[in-house]
Amino acid sequence: MESAKETSSDFQTQLEDHSHLYHTLESGADGKPGGILITSVAQEVLPGIWIGGYTALESQKFLKKNDITHILSMGHFEYSYPSAEYDNKIIRISDNPGANIIQFFPETYEYINNAVSNERHILVHCLAGVSRSPTVVTAYLMKKRRLRPKEALAIIAQSRPFINPNKGFMDQLKLYREMDYTFDPKHPAYLAYIAKHPLNGIHTGHDEYKDST
Secondary structure, three states, rough: OOOOHHHHHHHHHHHHHHHHHHEOOOOOOOOOOOOOEEEEEEEEOOOOOEEEEEHHOOOOOHHOOOOEEEEEEEOOOOOOOOOOOOOEEEOOOOOOOOEEOHHHHHHHHHHHHHHHHHOOOEEEOOOOOOOOOHHHHHHHHHHHHHHHHHHHHHHHHOOOOOOOOOOOHHHHHHHHHHOOOOOOOHHHHHHHHHHHOOOOOOOOOOOOHOOOO
């Protein structure tokens, strides 16, 4: 088993290998790390599947260049383009550990899988492309290949190394595997989970998550 030190080192190396995708921010006055500023638009993390932030949605240049036909928006967005131009599905959910994202896995899987099966290119985005969108792509990959959450995330991180689903979403990905990659609101594991972790499926989040054009 890898130690935490080794895992951290491997992750840092992976970030350095993709340093053209982001800028490292300076530490604050309190000495806390400044984190990273994502400068890339989006990455193709699986054949025909791109993950990005709001910038990717806004960029017609990016969408046209990569022949994007389908857009899955994870957040409080509005439709940006005519339906004749792009097939756009919006899941209104916030990047909050208490948000019930697992309930949307069946429809996000179906939407992504339908696009890929028809050899279409799809952008899955949220505000930053770090938590919400990677979570549903991870769930898709888990079900498709019957993988554990960390295995699926590792594949996606090869192209977009700064993905980081919040803790609540990670717990729900683990729950999804426990439910054998099928969401059932009556499943004992789900009922046991929500008894300990009340989930709010219509969580509106904070103002910064109420994304709109």
